[in-house]
Amino acid sequence: MNHLPAFLLERRSPHPPTRTHGAVSVPFLEQGIHRLSNIVQSGYAHWELSRRDGLFQQIDARVKVLFLALFLVIVSLKRAIAPEAGIAVFVLLLFALSRLEIFVVYKRILVFGFVFGVLVPFPSMLNLVSDGALLFPVIRLARSYDLWTYHVPAVIGVTREGVEGITLLFLRVTNSVALSLLVLHTTPLTDIVKALRIFRIPDAFIIIIALSYKYMFVFIRTVEEMHLAKKGRLLGAVRGREARSWVAERITLLYRKTHAQCGEILKAMMSRGFTGEVRLRGLGKMAAWDWWMAAAQLGIAVLFLRW
């Protein structure tokens, strides 16, 4: 039998406290770690969605990447509201045919569209920024003012051109985000990365992107484990300074671990014949269905371009 130190033989009271001793607040650090876990969760959800039995999931990743590039260009070229609205309806239809959770995804898209398509450029709706036909006044001044190169009209209000501009911008933002999410939610990220080869991106860059994505998950898991190990030995709230010091130490340790792992990965690659040139497995030949889909998307793209 091992000789145990005397303190290990000491017994504590078996009775849990009957009254409360004040609450321990959830520290900022813990909230941050929960957010990191959500990244893994969304990564898993993305992987699961990309395997659903929908229209876009069955199309080759290269066709989808080309589709994305082509339609992003069309969205930025269109200068009228009607074709932008047409694209929005078309993308919504694709979401439905791909059996994606439309309400969940569109909630995010609309928030993004509202912030960057409405809130940020909101002043441009006013005749303070650009001239136009006044739709409804907001502020009435006694007279107009000229300050340096700026002209402040007597009646400040929202213009027709401003509203049209904002609507167009909102549609452009939402369409661009919706198109990107459509491809992202229906294609495993590894396939998207490989499909980038059609743009002649070198394999070395592709493997760096793929490894970085993988390392992100390894990193999050390690951070989470470290946090849980610390939490398991914490008896109360942590002071902000102490928490920051812990985070700084963890960053150093993770850097060292990453550095060591980087060396290990290189050794593993070398032992399997890596000599400096990266050769990756491609996505294989495209099926007839993929070619038909590519032709169909090209046809629809031309229609939108001519609209």
Add this chain to the structure above:
Amino acid sequence: MGSLIELEGIRYDYFGRIPALRGVSLSIEEGERFAVIGANGTGKSTLLHILDGLLFPSGGCFNFRGREVTEASLRDAGFLRFFRERVGYVFQDSDAQLFCPTVLDELLYGPLQLALSEDEATDRTNQVMQMMGIDGLEDRPTYMLSAGEKKRVAIGSVLTMNPEVLLLDEPTNGLDPKTEAFLVELILSLNEAGKTIVIASHDLSLVDDLGMRVALLSEGHQVEKVGAAAEILGDTNLLLRTNLIHEHRHYHGRESHRHSHFHFFSHRHGTDD
């Protein structure tokens, strides 16, 4: 008074999608040696995380010394201290567990959390270092230790807090036979000193060596059976059904043959040398 640890209908899903535990009910008595065994991915580590209040079940109830352990109850400073002082967790990955710059900092972390005086904390640390055979490593950064040394430091860092329940996740994973034997003896000594030992492992020889009461988790993430180590490990059909043993080629002396067999019992045939 009820059991030290009581689990009733525990359910847990990762990301709300991947099932890890399905209606697990167990009770662990004070001073017991208890093992949770099962094939990979059956939910052993998840169960240990729940027992340490690091994860909270999506269904069911977990009581420690008669009080329910929930996210809300662990926000009560008094109960948090009561629980953390009494339950120590040794992680499977020592690298994740060792988060202080040096071995000494690591061992001192727990006692200082308990608000012990620096002299008392140092005294405890020195005694644990001696017991764990890691004296002389105090100034070494933890990432410069061998796997066996890391495991010893990880266990030592929990023992300096003198917990009454020791949760060990795959404690013998990746250890050499000498360190493994040291660990078995240490666990037995701690148990004889009154500590409750809970182990999650698929190392059947460890469970046998420690003569534990065993809960066997199935691949359906449920408790398949609870019983004495000899009873569970002696039921070949049960172990086959839960994928803990399988038929494969192996040698007896100079003869290679194929059948379901255990790695923890040495078994002999008439043809063995």
